[in-house]
Amino acid sequence: MGERNVTISGAGRIEGGSYGTVKIAGSGRVVGDLVAEEFKAAGSAKVEGNLKAQRFEAAGAFRCEGNLELEEGEAAGSLKVVGRVRAKELKLAGSAQAKGITGGYLRAGGSLSVEENVEVEIFRLMGAFEIGGLLSADRVEVELEGRARAREIGGEKIVVRAGQRSLGGFLSQALGFLFGQGSHKELVAEVIEGDEIELEATQARLVRGGKIKIGPGCRIERVEYTETLEVAPGAVVKEEVKG
Amino acid sequence: MEQPEELIPKKEVLRLTGISYGQLYRWKRLGLIPEAWFIRRSTFTGQETFFPREKILKRIADILRLKDEYPLEELVRLLSPEVVPTEVAHLDPLALAPIGPEGRELLWKSGEYAFSELVALACGAEAIRRGAKPGEARLLVEVVRRAEEALRAPTDLSALLAEKTVEREGLLLRAPLALVGREPLLLDPECRIKVRLDLEKVVEGVKLALGGEGRG
Numbered sequence: 001m002g003e004r005n006v007t008i009s010g011a012g013r014i015e016g017g018s019y020g021t022v023k024i025a026g027s028g029r030v031v032g033d034l035v036a037e038e039f040k041a042a043g044s045a046k047v048e049g050n051l052k053a054q055r056f057e058a059a060g061a062f063r064c065e066g067n068l069e070l071e072e073g074e075a076a077g078s079l080k081v082v083g084r085v086r087a088k089e090l091k092l093a094g095s096a097q098a099k100g101i102t103g104g105y106l107r108a109g110g111s112l113s114v115e116e117n118v119e120v121e122i123f124r125l126m127g128a129f130e131i132g133g134l135l136s137a138d139r140v141e142v143e144l145e146g147r148a149r150a151r152e153i154g155g156e157k158i159v160v161r162a163g164q165r166s167l168g169g170f171l172s173q174a175l176g177f178l179f180g181q182g183s184h185k186e187l188v189a190e191v192i193e194g195d196e197i198e199l200e201a202t203q204a205r206l207v208r209g210g211k212i213k214i215g216p217g218c219r220i221e222r223v224e225y226t227e228t229l230e231v232a233p234g235a236v237v238k239e240e241v242k243g
Numbered sequence: 244m245e246q247p248e249e250l251i252p253k254k255e256v257l258r259l260t261g262i263s264y265g266q267l268y269r270w271k272r273l274g275l276i277p278e279a280w281f282i283r284r285s286t287f288t289g290q291e292t293f294f295p296r297e298k299i300l301k302r303i304a305d306i307l308r309l310k311d312e313y314p315l316e317e318l319v320r321l322l323s324p325e326v327v328p329t330e331v332a333h334l335d336p337l338a339l340a341p342i343g344p345e346g347r348e349l350l351w352k353s354g355e356y357a358f359s360e361l362v363a364l365a366c367g368a369e370a371i372r373r374g375a376k377p378g379e380a381r382l383l384v385e386v387v388r389r390a391e392e393a394l395r396a397p398t399d400l401s402a403l404l405a406e407k408t409v410e411r412e413g414l415l416l417r418a419p420l421a422l423v424g425r426e427p428l429l430l431d432p433e434c435r436i437k438v439r440l441d442l443e444k445v446v447e448g449v450k451l452a453l454g455g456e457g458r459g
Contacts, residue, residue, distance in 0.1 A: 102272070119272045136268045156265025190290060193253075195263045205289050208254070209264055222288065224254070 003037070016049050033066065050083070068098075084116075106137075111146065123155075126163065140194075144185040144201055151190055158194040160187050162201040162217060186217075250282065250293040251300075260303045273315055274323045275306055279398040298443070321454040322447065331358040331453065341365040341448040348377045349384050359394050361449050362442070363387035366402050369445070370438045379404055379437070382421040387442075390423040399426045400442040405434045 003020030008028040016032025024041040033049040041058045050066035056073035067083035074091045081098040090101075092108040100116040112118075112129040123137035128146030135150040138157070142148065145163040162185045187202040195210045201217035208224040218235040224242075231237050251259075257267065270276045282293045302322065309318055332355035336342045339361065345368040356364070367384035371377065383404050393400055402423050409416045420434070423442070430436065 121272075136272060138265060138269060154264060154268040156263065156268070193264045193268075195265050 100133075142187065144187055147184055148187040149189070150187075152193075153189050153191070154193045156194060157196045158192060159198045160200055160202055161198075161215075248298075249296040250284075251296040253292045253294065256294055256299055256303070259300065260307070262303060262307070270306060274319050275315070276302060277323065277398055279396070321450055331361065332356070333361055333453070336361055336364050339365070339449065339452040341445065341452055342368045345369075345371040349380060351384075358449070358453075359391040360388055361453075362394060362446055365445050365449050366440050366442075369440060370404050373438050375404055375438055379419045379421070382419055383438070386421045386423050390442075393423065394442065394446060397443040397446045400424070401426050401428055402438075402440045402442055402445075403428065403430075403436055404438040405430060405436045407431075407434045409433060 004018075005021045006014050006019055007023040007025070008014065009025045011027045013029040013031060014022070016030060016034045019034065019036045021038040022030070022034065022036045022040070024045045025043060027044045028041065028046070030045075030047040030049065030051070034047055034051050034053075036051075036053045038055040039051065039053040039057070041062055042060055044061045045058060045063070047064045047066070050069070051064050052069040053073075054071045056068075056070045056075075058075040058077070058079060060077045062075060062078070063080045065082050068081045068085045068087070070085075070087040070090065072089045073087050075096065076093040078094055079092060079096040083098070084100040084102070085098045087101075087103040087106070089105045090103060090107070092106075092110065092112065094110045095113070096108065096110070097113045099114070101114055101118045101120065103120045105122045106118070106120045106124070108125045108127065108129075110127045112125060112127070112131075114129070114131045115133075117133040117136070118131055119134065119136045121137060122139050123135065124141045126143040126145060128144070129148045129150070131150040133150075134152045134154060136153070137155045140153060140155050140158040140160075142160045143163040144160065185201050187199075189202070189204045191206045191208070192199070192202070192204050193208045197207060197209045197211070198213040198215065199207065199218050199220075200215035203219045205221045206224070207214070207220050207222070210225065210227045212223060212225045212229045214220055214223065214229070214231045214235045214237055216232050216234050218232075218237075220235075220237045222239040222241065223229060223237050225240075226243065229240060229242070253267075256262075257264070267276070271278070271281070276299070280294050280299060282295075283290050284293055285291075305322055306318060309321070313321065333339070334355060336350065336356050337344060337346050342361065342364045346364045348371075349364055349367040363384045366387045367380040370380040370383050375383075383402060387402050390400075400423065402421070404419065404421050407418050407420055409418075422428070
């Protein structure tokens with residue numbers, strides 16, 4: 001198959017299909033499903049269909065009406081996917097929205113909003129999130145810079161910290177803009193399960209696992225642990241059960 | 244009536260099998276443990292996740308037994324009922340244990356059998372092993388063959404072989420019937436169920452047999 005490359009500068013639209021490189025600078029619209037080796041957009045881009053790409057870069061506003069399937073992806077600004085995202089490696093900065101996310105490595109800075117589940121191998125997030133279903137990963141690392149919510153969190157190692165926001169400059173301003181200055185740093189979940197769990201600023205009905213550390217700002221209804229439990233002064237654990 | 248499936252809480256699964264939370268969630272992500280088996284129920288302490296007891300314990304035992312032998316991705320293909328091999332074209336179905344010599348009378352071609360056709364044969368052969376007549380077993384094969392789409396999500400899917408008895412003016416009529424559907428399946432009281440097969444188990448059995456063969 002011949003590799004077609006296409007570039008939109010300014011404003012334009014392209015038909016879906018199979019491409020080598022697709023570049024959009026300015027404002028671009030893709031009509032139909034698109035398969036590309038490389039997809040790069042700066043400005044505003046919209047795919048009216050599914051997008052499958054080896055490499056994906058979006059800066060500015062990106063919207064996909066279908067599913068997004070990537071090997072490697074990076075988005076800065078606003079990413080909206082009506083369907084599900086599947087990515088081996090995905091780095092997000094800014095605000096991102098999708099119905100569901102599966103894949104390997106997910107790193108996000110900013111806010112993430114997912115209707116259903118996020119199931120990846122590694123989940124690293126600094127900021128805030130809203131996950132309607134399950135957040136599951138071998139490693140879940142969260143630095144809270146706002147409100148975070150998930151129905152359930154499960155995995156091997158789960159670490160949640162209240163962010164220090166000692167960052168200067170642009171990132172700090174951006175986070176302030178996204179979450180509102182002085183917004184509450186807090187994670188709320190029904191159930192958190194893992195072999196190793198360290199929590200701060202978390203409210204949960206049930207935390208269950210092997211080695212558990214409940215840090216400052218936590219309020220947990222019930223902790224069930226099999227190995228160790230540490231509760232920091234100031235944290236509230238209503239009920240502890242070993243075994 | 245069959246007993247409703249016995250459920251087991253998640254915590255108990257971990258305690259009985261010795262697996263970690265990390266493993267459980269990883270295997271779920273990979274599709275080794277189907278989404279349909281995670282059953283959320285309210286308890287006095289809030290929502291809790293339960294599993295069908297027999298299925299989950301068998302699946303975890305299978306994974307633990309096979310995981311050093313196969314890479315995890317390969318195990319997904321072998322075990323997960325939701326991943327159906329589409330490219331199967333088998334020339335000698337009788338060589339597969341779930342079908343075996345009982346399947347001889349059920350074969351309808353000498354060519355290549357697709358995955359759903361092998362599952363259909365396995366159902367028919369199992370029915371014969373449980374006392375069904377070849378004619379009845381053939382009915383079952385016919386209906387399962389046509390359920391190719393449904394076989395992709397076989398949780399709670401059953402194949403039934405029943406017999407309907409009708410009495411009219413002193414004449415007793417008996418007719419066999421076969422059907423595939425999702426539990427709970429209800430039949431009218433004139434029907435007697437002779438064989439009830441859990442298609443999830445049959446699919447799994449055929450997959451394992453195919454996997455074992457592939458390794459020669």
